Amino acid sequence: MSIKIRLVKREQVKLYHKILSPVISIVIAFVFIAIILRAMGYNPATAYQFLFKGAFGNAYNFSETLVQATPLLFAGLGVAVALSMATMNIGAEGQFCFGAWAATGVGLYCQWIPQPLIIPTMIVVGFLAGGAWGVIAVLPKAIWGVDETITTLMLNYVALLWIDYFVFGPWRDTSSANLPRSQVLPNTARLTTIFGTRVDVSIFLALILAVALYIFFKKTSAGYQIRVIGQNTKAAKYAGMDIRKKMLLVMLLSGGLAGVAGVVYVSGAGSRLVTGVSAGKGYTALIIARLSKNNPLIIVLVSVLFGALIQGSYNLQLAHIPQQMCDMLQGAILFCALAGELFINNTLTIRVQNKESLVKEAR
């Protein structure tokens, strides 16, 4: 007896295929991690309960989830811009760092700027710093065709060490505990918080940006060109589009948004520059953008989901479950969702054959 399993292309892809596939993928990821938790001797039900409560259990917890989600949202939008043009920006981590670094510099050392302009200056400078870091990474691609996956990734390490130089060196806060971190940004360089929570006004900026990007891709000539280049470079050349110029522009925007994520982090809940300030947010942003298929509106939802995972993980310690479990969940969700995409356009057929029919076929 033999079993033949084949993938067959669906004749018609229905809307529910597109919705069910990611939902089932996420469920499978949770089940998979549950099995691992069980094997490690924890109770998965308790774990998920604490996770959920930690993220959504009460108004305060939910507000903290939004605090986590805000920088992710900026960075996720940034990565999505690059991915829309099939440019693999793995460098959001480093661009985040540069945004945070530039904002800290402005916030701490440029107090001569008129007060109402300090925050806008931090955002602009942070955008440019992150954007420049992104553009540097794709210059070799624009000139010699070097794969940007590698260059963007490598520059992350450079950026992290750059931050270390400042927080261990010239910007180190000598007044407190001698930890590798800068001083807390003065109030003039901090974002206004709302409703007595740690959520700050940057969340509105992020939402506006998400809508703006959605419109940019749908309604503008530049957004259209980026989409065409992302899907078919030959057609883009044929249409007379300047691919190099667009690549630099896209990386400026992509890196810039990741940079702004860094800005809102240090001027928001983060409050200062610390070693390893990005803490994996750039990579999480990549997962968010990928899962959302670069749709800015969906990125809003997925950012909240991932913010919830991070926020919820703090609560896990109360149940004596290692908080790293959430990193595993993130990975499992991405893994399952990528695999699940196969089943949007395809369906499995399983055929069982017995020996006789096999022999017949061989003849």
Add this chain to the structure above:
Amino acid sequence: MTPSLEMRHITKRFPGVTANDDVSLTLYPGEIHALLGENGAGKSTLMNILNGIYSPDEGEIIYNGELIKINNPAKAVSYGIGMVHQHFKLIETMTVAENIYLAVGKRCDYVLNRRKMERQILEYSRSYNLEVRPDAKIYELSVGEQQRVEIVKQLFRNANLLVLDEPTAVLTPQETDKLFENLRAMAKEGKTILFITHKLFEVMEYSDRITVLRQGKSVNTLLTKDTTQDELVKMMVGRKVEKMPGNRPVFADKKPVLVLKNIQALNDKGLPALKNFDMTLYSGEILGLAGVAGNGQKELTDVIAGLRKTVGGEMLLEGEDVTNVSASRIRRSGIAYVPEDRMGTGLVGTMNMPDNVILRRFDSDAYCSKGILKDKEIRRATEEMVEHFDIKNAGTGKPVALMSGGNLQKLLLAREVSGQPKVIIAAYPVHGVDIGATEEIHKVLLNERNRGAAILLVSEDLEELQEMSDRVGVISEGRMVDVIGWKDFTYEGIGFLMTGGKNERQTGGETA
């Protein structure tokens, strides 16, 4: 003598098309056999059946007197059927020896004896006079050398029947000579050689026997020495040789629109593809361009569309020098281009119809103001095209990849002729398109001609060229061999020129 291979009454159907219809092919040991046919005649399907990639719906394969079934490529190898594909199956970063070993290696050989391997390969290649350097990396080799590696690989697998798919497509004439010298030596040893081609000249020069396929059917098998190129053309094209019927209205205001002088350009590999190419395109005419694929057509249309830089010569549009200006300027100055690769280049399959309608005019005032796309205008233009050109679709919002070939081509053509271009470059516009759509596409092109557009129609289909063209030019090895007025059009004449022959009658020429 018993045949080494018989393929009897092979039929293979694909949805909507019968690729092979009762095809028979008989090969004898020691012969070099040519399988000749136009694109789409069913040559590749037949070879894929022989190689175990497809299984035939009907018919049988008899190999050395034994009825066999080839379910997969590994089976073909075990029977000693070796295939040299047009695109080589080699791993570029590995050495010649490693590649050959990969193809023949036994599973239990965990330790590679590099020196022994290389010595064996040298012995083998010397005995067939196929020089290869076993320790060279594939990417260091020329295309001709890579092909030799493929052949040595097949010999290592003990191939007795060697099938070569368009082996000369990538070779220089000298390399071609050498290749067939080697193949001849193998045939003398009793191996059977089958090569697939559509180049008549090679068939006449190098083969012993020829089987001609046309539209999925085997037309005839004959001895090379008993036939002529003319006869083969007739069999390939399936037409009696006729003078072009009827008269057609001459466009009143005829003037040269696009002039190419001594254009030189390289192909993607950096080899010369256009060598001093000359052409004049007049308003209100269709200039057909005949030629065997790969003689510079692609490079020519790319050059005109501004997608490929020239290395010499000049291009004038209404007297203005437009040599090597950007693709977007070419497009804006009124040159429309229907590329050969309609899905890969001409359209974006994953995008919907409106997005494809604006592909080449995303920055025009009609569709865009101050960087914002004018949705309403775009939608209206799309609906107009759908209606005017009768484009069948599953909804304009769906990805165009879901549409049929004919409708895709109508959409592409509709977009390109919108805005009344001065010049239309149409590369194989009806290739793979059903008969109904073909007629409609032809009608559109004729209407454009009558409007006054200068049209270059590139095609391999002589019948199409005869029906459509005011003049027919023939491209061969990157040169315009000759241009013939429609009154002088004969299949024999064109076929002769296509193989690179010079026209002894100087009729037609550049006189329109």
